[in-house]
Amino acid sequence: MSFGEVPAYRVQTLNTLAFPKGQVPRCEMTGLPARVQCITPHITLYFVSKECAKQAWYGIMHKIAPLLGPLRTPCLVVGTEEDRAKREYTMEMSKKALVDLCSQEAEKFLVERQYDLAIPGALQAVTFLREIYGDGAIEMIGPFMQLAEAHLGLGRAREAAEVLGRATWTVSKNPDCSNSMKSQLHRNIGKLHLSQNKLDEALAELSHDIYFSSLEMGPEHIETSVGYYHIASVFYAQHKIENALAFYDKVVDIWYRFLLAARRDTNLVDSVSESQLSQAGDMLDHVLRTRAKLLGDTHIATGEAKYTVGLLHLVANNVEKARDAIQAALATYIDHLGPDHPSTKHIQDTHDACPLPKAPPGQVIAFGDDADDADAAGDTLHGHTFGAIDAHFPSQMPRAATQSPIPLVPEGAGL
Missing domain, CATH: 1.25.40.10 (Tetratricopeptide repeat domain)
Structure with missing residues (x-):
């Protein structure tokens, strides 16, 4: 077996009888007794299976194999x-x-x-x-x-x-x-509970996430918005729709303000990682689909979400998608507020200022529908499938009131 176009890297079955009893090499990935060996010009690596070897090779080993040899060779x-x-x-x-x-x-x-x-x-x-x-x-x-x-x-x-x-x-x-590390830990535990349908436990962990993130970076920070998003997903799974919409509102508000500020100060864009932009795209696209589903595609809140998604596409250099999203938002605002309303004029100015040339190859950050079609097809998050929502909302249902849902620190929050 060879990897890609590099025949020098190959995997073959390991003869375990060639090793003394109890000294069979361990798999680099699982720690279990190895069954195959990956032979390279630099070092021989051991794995439990060919599939495991291939996963490790393409994941990281092809980049670090030349350095592992000297590191693992004892100095005489x-x-x-x-x-x-x-x-x-x-x-x-x-x-x-x-x-x-x-x-x-x-x-x-x-x-x-x-x-x-x-x-x-x-x-x-x-x-x-x-x-x-x-x-x-x-x-x-x-x-x-x-x-x-x-x-x-x-x-x-x-x-x-x-x-x-x-x-x-x-x-x-x-x-x-750090509070940031504690926030990440509670966030992932909350996501785990959500995937297991342990919704009350998920809510408790995610409240810790928001608390520690707020201590570290503030309740209005874009990183804290991730905790609001996951709490909204829990409320949605519990069919507490107004609560879910309120927390989704918070996510949109935070990113809307940040993206407007980033248009004035390009240094803010440099402070956001590719991972954060991709995650923001997923969150805002999900909020957009949820608002369109519950409030209607022509609702003013749906238009607001479209505009925020458009601003994010501008930051991510997805020019064509930015123009499409902002144009759709503009149509909604004209229909609801008229062409002379300050908000409508603001969106019109942004649309007019959108650059026309396509973004250079390699500089576009993909997110949203193209990156996660499965999420668009059904309401899922980390393996958890949300139940069908039977509530019917009037076409002009008012947007849920924006709030700052920062919980008090729960007892025993030292972790």
């Missing part, structure tokens, strides 16, 4: 104490650089929704961090969260729960853990 020359110190320092810095590379690759695949390919990089980052700092190091929380998100994306609740359990233990061992 003892040298002086100073030489040993320099060698240990070089090894540690090399592993830290590999942690950064592995985490970046895992994050890239998470953004692209290639969850199976995100796992190898996150696992390797955990391995290197354990070698550098030992078990329980706070630096391992980031890769743990990447692993949890990947497993949730693949619908693997058991594996996600295991990873989140390790992350919870790590946080408990580090009282100086």
